[in-house]
Amino acid sequence: GAVVSQHPSRVICKSGTSVKIECRSLDFQATTMFWYRQFPKQSLMLMATSNEGSKATYEQGVEKDKFLINHASLTLSTLTVTSAHPEDSSFYICSARVGGRGYTFGSGTRLTVV
Amino acid sequence: QQQVKQSPQSLIVQKGGISIINCAYENTAFDYFPWYQQFPGKGPALLIAIRPDVSEKKEGRFTISFNKSAKQFSLHIMDSQPGDSATYFCAASRAYGGSQGNLIFGKGTKLSVKP
Numbered sequence: 674g675a676v677v678s679q680h681p682s683r684v685i686c687k688s689g690t691s692v693k694i695e696c697r698s699l700d701f702q703a704t705t706m707f708w709y710r711q712f713p714k715q716s717l718m719l720m721a722t723s724n725e726g727s728k729a730t731y732e733q734g735v736e737k738d739k740f741l742i743n744h745a746s747l748t749l750s751t752l753t754v755t756s757a758h759p760e761d762s763s764f765y766i767c768s769a770r771v772g773g774r775g776y777t778f779g780s781g782t783r784l785t786v787v
Numbered sequence: 788q789q790q791v792k793q794s795p796q797s798l799i800v801q802k803g804g805i806s807i808i809n810c811a812y813e814n815t816a817f818d819y820f821p822w823y824q825q826f827p828g829k830g831p832a833l834l835i836a837i838r839p840d841v842s843e844k845k846e847g848r849f850t851i852s853f854n855k856s857a858k859q860f861s862l863h864i865m866d867s868q869p870g871d872s873a874t875y876f877c878a879a880s881r882a883y884g885g886s887q888g889n890l891i892f893g894k895g896t897k898l899s900v901k902p
Contacts, residue, residue: 679830707889716876716892717831766830768890775821775882776890778830 674700675771679779686757686786694752694782696767702747703769707776708740711764723750757786791879793893800900806864808896810877813858819882821890822851822862825874834862834875867900874898 676699686692696706705724709717721737723729723744731737739761741753754761767779792811800806812820821836837844837851837860844851850863864871875896881888 714897716894717890718892719889722889764828770882775819775833775836776880778823778832781828781830783828 675777676700677703677767677769677777677779679767679782681782682780683783684785686784688758688786689756691753691755692757692784694754694765694767694784696750696769696779698748698769701771703750704747705770706744706750707768708742708752709766709768711766717766754784757784759786762786791877791891791893793877793896795896796894797897798899800867800898802867802869802900802902804867806867806871806898806900807861808875808877808898809859809861810893811859812879814879815858816881817879819880820851820853820860821878822849823876823878825876831876864898867898869900869902872898872900
């Protein structure tokens with residue numbers, strides 16, 4: 674139980690275009706979703722925290738107009754990378770709290786901007 | 788206050804040996820300490836987690852040792868196998884008491900288990 678399904682797993686896009694990443698909680702309601710970014714051989718860095726029905730909270734240094742987060746329902750949160758550039762190429766991972774059982778992670782999205 | 792320091796950065800262990808990874812935290816409000824295993828191109832997967840009211844937790848070949856006074860916790864992998872070769876992250880959060888706190892991750896340890 675407590676599965677977060679993340680799609681797509683890989684995406685290649687052209688510089689200047691936008692890309693949407695979806696995370697769905699399959700068997701529980703995710704009130705809060707965390708979005709992380711991971712560069713090669715580095716740790717996970719929190720980008721933003723989204724709460725269902727309200728605006729996301731972004732970490733310092735993360736551009737909220739570039740990384741649009743929508744959490745319109747208890748089972749779906751999306752991250753849209755707008756006007757993507759090569760430096761946005763990274764591994765993006767979502768995570769949700771699961772009641773008293775800690776956190777569950779999506780399988781990640783490898784974004785490559787060419 | 789928010790950092791989690793992890794060591795070593797990399798670790799090579801012979802098959803059958805014991806792998807030990809250490810972490811230290813600063814924020815005494817943290818109440819949840821998980822370890823995650825990550826393979827290349829995949830999301831982190833929870834291995835084992837502990838709360839600060841116990842000093843040790845064992846699940847199969849994986850053991851967490853927790854020292855609240857020293858603000859340190861460690862992961863021990865007994866009888867290490869080549870399939871354990873992965874990157875391991877410790878983390879900490881304020882997960883209980885109604886908090887929706889996020890996880891703070893260590894920098895990771897790349898474990899290689901040699902046959």
